[in-house]
Amino acid sequence: MxxxxxxxxxxxxxxxxxxxxxxxxxxxxxxxxxxxxxxxxxxxxxxxxxxxxxxxxxxxxxxxxxxxxxxxxxxxxxxxxxxxxxxxxxxxxxxxxxxxxxxxxxxxxxxxxxxxxxxxxxxxxxxxxxxxxxxxxxxxxxxxxxxxxxxxxxxxxxxxxxxxxxxxxxxxxxxxxxxxxxxxxxxxxxxxxxxxxxxxxxxxxxxxxxxxxxxxVVTAPSKPLEWSVPQVTADDARLVRLAARSLEDLRSLRLAESGEPEETFLGAGVPWFLTLFGRDSLWAARMLLPLGTDLAASTLRVLARRQGTHVDPASGEAPGKIMHELRRHEHGHRRLRLPAAYYGTIDATPLWIGLLHDAWRWGMPAAQIEPLLPALEAALGWLGDHADPDGDGFLEYIDSTGHGLANQGWKDSGDAVRFRDGRQAEPPIALAEVQGYACAAAHQGAALLAAFGREGAGRWLDYAGTMAGRFRDHFWVGAGNGYPALALDRDKQPVDSLTSNIGHLLGTGLLSQGEEARVAELLGAPAMSGGFGLRTMSADDGAFSPLSYHCGSVWSHDTAIVIAGLARTGHHRPAAELAQGLLAAAEGFDYRLPELHAGDSRDTVGRPVAYPAACRPQAWSAAAALTLLHAAVGLYPDVPGGKVLLRPLAGAPLGAVTVRGLRVAGAEVTVSIDRSGRAEATGLPPGLVIDGP
Known part of the structure; x- marks a missing residue:
């Protein structure tokens, strides 16, 4: 007791x-x-x-x-x-x-x-x-x-x-x-x-x-709302209700630093995390790109101003690194003691690069991108110079202070990285999804450098090209087709649990088409998708618990990220299955998706079970509603390339959907999907051509 x-x-x-x-x-x-x-x-x-x-x-x-x-x-x-x-x-x-x-x-x-x-x-x-x-x-x-x-x-x-x-x-x-x-x-x-x-x-x-x-250290923003408020009509009324509630919650989470009230970002969540969080604020801004690039631009600038400049083991700071969280003073309890400005995150830096790239594709003006190019080069420099301390070619982390975060990916609880038999992995840890983020960031950074006449694109294309083969050699486990492990531990042994992390690899360039199909197959199986969304760990694994923070629960943003990856790579059936699970969860939580909920099976319980300490509202959980809409209508612009891909979920598994008020390069766009899945986009800015699926 x-x-x-x-x-x-x-x-x-x-x-x-x-x-x-x-x-x-x-x-x-x-x-x-x-x-x-x-x-x-x-x-x-x-x-x-x-x-x-x-x-x-x-x-x-x-x-x-x-x-x-x-x-x-x-x-x-x-x-x-x-x-x-x-x-x-x-x-x-x-x-x-x-x-x-x-x-x-x-x-x-x-x-x-x-x-x-x-x-x-x-x-x-x-x-x-x-x-x-x-x-x-x-x-x-x-x-x-x-x-x-x-x-x-x-x-x-x-x-x-x-x-x-x-x-x-x-x-x-x-x-x-x-x-x-x-x-x-x-x-x-x-x-x-x-x-x-x-x-x-x-x-x-x-x-x-x-x-x-x-x-x-935080205050209310001084500017009007940074994103459009779309009008949504849908056969599935849950989509309409979830979008409306989520947009109100996102409005309520807008923040700025006290000294920079004109630069908005989204606070991570209520009540524990209502401040600047690198990873959370970046993902939420990325999910809101279909409603405009202004939030992304200000989030990028806020984090660039606090980008690391020197090596400091106490705070985790390093040159080019994007910070984890900002507080008034040192904080934490028991073993955990974090400095006011803490950099203990392995993924915020490649995610910062990814947001800059995706905002560019959605039409963020060059005049806003160019001032951020030095920060881009510094962030890429962190990938090459500081993210891989032992030189094995993978991004890894370890808390050397004894009072920082033991795990520094998005699954940052102390027991999040577990083997299939339930054993806990020992650091340093190299997480699977972080290698995918890094591979994508290298491609994305190279594209930006080349487009804006900066040097170094070739180095980062080579970096991405060699990482895919290296990842395949070290991370894939299991008989037959196998699957990517959650991580590598301190002995470079693959942590062989089956987790939602591998869904973040979809579309990063780290997997072949066949490997992406295998990942989609595994994530679509009942052990992973049988709950109200995607479980963080397979129900067949030794450490699985429906009420574990990261080993069996369902996180709305995690499910949404994987839905987006499945939809973008053409695996529409498991994407639709997960979307239905998340909509059922939304209905059970009165359309305010919590930070996470229990991973109980939909066949066992009639409605989702709450995780009792989950934040509500939570920025990336609320933003997940926009990812569902985005996957349903399938609008993927490439403004610099002069084209737009229109690729909705095949067969309209969520029914007819119309979204008015999307923004591409500042233009208000309407996308409609009828019950057969036929798509139509109107209002695109001049010069953009709709590409085929």
Missing amino acids: LDQATHRLQPLLHDLVSTVLAPTTALSGADGQIRAAGVQGLFHADARALSQVTLAVDGREPEAVGHADQAAGRTRFVSVVRWLGDRIADPTVRVDRTREVAPGRMAELIEIASTATHPVSATVTLDLSCDFASIDLVKSGGTAAPAPASAAGDGSLEWRSGRVRVRATGENATAEAHDPAAASPAVGGRLRWEISLAPGERVTLRWSVVIEDPGA
């Missing part, structure tokens, strides 16, 4: 309601109450501003009957007060609580309506507390002592910690500060209203909280 005094558990998230407009987030119960427990609270940037916000009527909490997300940053909670009003079965006093979050603030409108046949009077209170707990302390299961509140005569309460100031104000309310030594020390203060309602009358109470935090 775990000793709770020494082993703190990460708080669970799956049943909480998040209301977000980055960098501010409210996490509450389904009843709208924010209780002093777990990860509930109002967070700004990387700290908790309010740890308790509980509403009561005559000292009792209203009874919840439902809630609905209304838009980015706005949620409505409905409850009833059955001890007031007429003594009949139907409730006659109702409370509608609309919460609206904006950067650095939260406001609530509390409407209390009576249909009772006689007048109703009550005392309404709002108990508030603030603990200024850091997000990493909360994530580790830790707690912080409540801070003392001060009350003012204008109906306001205030808390201070260093330069951070939190001020809550109730319109026409009385404010009371509580003595921290009192019987309920968790409550820092109270806002109070006395109300009276005649039959059929409604009263509206308003209160708000403002957070001043000059030390935050």
Whole structure:
């Protein structure tokens, strides 16, 4: 049995309601109450501003009957007060609580309506507390002592910690500060209203909280939305609902660095990762390219400004390397201690190159690409000079500090790299998908260098050409046709588990057509695709567990990346099967796809099972909806080459789909797929020719 005094558990998230407009987030119960427990609270940037916000009527909490997300940053909670009003079965006093979050603030409108046949009077209170707990302390299961509140005569309460100031104000309310030594020390203060309602009358109470935090490293962007908002019509209504919900979530996750508010990127996810993450921000921007290149351009610039310049083992920095994550200060818990600017990622650098290349193909102007070419050359230089420390021709990683990430691919949990029999691999680790990213980046970098008259394209074409043969010799395992291993371990032995990682190799240039067909066959088999999406590990492997973070769960972005690879390489049947699984998951999670969910079989459970600590919303999970649409309509532009490939999923397995408002080189494009799979694209910019499939 775990000793709770020494082993703190990460708080669970799956049943909480998040209301977000980055960098501010409210996490509450389904009843709208924010209780002093777990990860509930109002967070700004990387700290908790309010740890308790509980509403009561005559000292009792209203009874919840439902809630609905209304838009980015706005949620409505409905409850009833059955001890007031007429003594009949139907409730006659109702409370509608609309919460609206904006950067650095939260406001609530509390409407209390009576249909009772006689007048109703009550005392309404709002108990508030603030603990200024850091997000990493909360994530580790830790707690912080409540801070003392001060009350003012204008109906306001205030808390201070260093330069951070939190001020809550109730319109026409009385404010009371509580003595921290009192019987309920968790409550820092109270806002109070006395109300009276005649039959059929409604009263509206308003209160708000403002957070001043000059030390935050992230802020709200200063520019309008960077992408188009497409109109989607489809036979499958799930596609329409998922796209609408996901676009609202993506809008709510927009961030900028505090010193550069005009440059937008997507924060990785709520609540743990609402900051700049190289890998996550890059993938999300890449998935949104069908809606325009502006987000990609700003994400590329933000990361280029923080590109590594020297070797620093403590932070993982190296010349040309793209960073992993940005925080206010050193963070982590137990063994893990990461510096504020941390570079412990093996894949962000080739993914940065891939985003630059793909944005160019979608029509990112040359005037935006040319200033990034020195960063491209530096990133390629990292591939050749620092990513392969032992010179065996593969990208690999090891945490030499003892307090950094043990695994530095997208599956970055400590036990993610396992052999087929369940044994854990020892570092240094060379991941399969990272070799694919590097091979693709070498091709992509060479194309950009050649197109813009820079030297070095030949070197990177040679690099990519030799990597494919080397990968085949060292990574392929198993009898018969075999399959690519997950990784090579410290002894250069292939880690022979069957995982979703190999789906990321599709279309990278690392596999032959026959090898891609074999990978598609394996990923389409029930052991991998029998859940609500693609399992991270085969159900036949020794380490498989449906609720393992990376060894059997389903990640929405991972499934979407593989769907995109399957569709692009012509393996439409397994792509459609995985798309159906992900749409079923979306339906089960009210169209807000979580960071991950359990890998249980669709034949065993009737709906997806939550992974209890998964972030929602999550940028690349929300962006996965756009990848589904993109795969369905199959629009693949090559603006520099003057052509567009139109290749939808064969046979229209998702039914008829029309997407209006795609963007190619700034032009608004409409693509329609009828029920037979016939495709039509209109609105393409002049000079682009539709190529055959």
